[in-house]
Amino acid sequence: MTDNTTQSPTSATDPELLRLFNDMNAGTLGEKMGITFTEASPQRIVATMPVEGNNQPYGLLHGGASVVLAETLGSVGAALHAGEGRIAVGLDINATHHRGARSGLVTGTATPLSLGRTVASYEVVITDDQGNRLCTSRITCLLRDSAPQAK
Template sequence: MPGAADGPFTVPEHLRAEQLQERMGIELLEWSREQVVGRMPVTGNRQPYGLLHGGASAVLAETLGSVLAAMHVLPERTPVGLELSCTHHRAAVGGWVTGTARPVHVGRSTSTSEIVLVDDRGRRTCTARLTCLHRDTPAAPPA
């Protein structure tokens, strides 16, 4: 299955080791302008009581929502997270958490997506909403 570095955008080799999604084991499974799907293991992303850390859910949600925004605006504009809210419905204790990001609004300067995370049994663990600001993509520096 594809890893985060194998998604719809190329991460420069010198930055791959610095990607948070790589460290958290996030894998992109599907990406289009209609939805982005990815998953993350619970193992390695737990809080001290053995449950999936809420911050890990937020990282998965922001990763998927940002990729979705990028599918709409790159290469002319680059999305950056503006606001993220997460409601945690139930604990994930093992296996994988899978998220699906779908657009709520896509405009020239901002986009908002809803991201639903579910456990291996298909039970909703988190609902998130991400708004991204679309900035002009800076010109590449001369070689």
């Protein structure tokens, strides 16, 4: 069940918001992995990631890469839900890998399981180019006030 009492008013299709998230990815692990946001709101976060460059020695998408994508999506959703002046930090993540991918783009879609005042949990489904489910992940984030910036 989802508690939407403190939802942020951000739009899932706002090009400025998507540009901001993709720019914020600069210099981070998300950029190194090739993660690109295509939708972002507290209710639905979507991003793609290439398989190439994120594979393990057998040529399959690395399971850790799937977890990076899932944590990125869940954390962004939780931060959007938390709102201005608050941050989201990961508490727990798990992943079940259903099948492999050797090429193309994978798409991760995060949807909330529970959105509270201090904790947000998301389910993240990762699919291949044909829509086959590759991975199901669950991430829980702690929501807290952000620390004051040093002057």
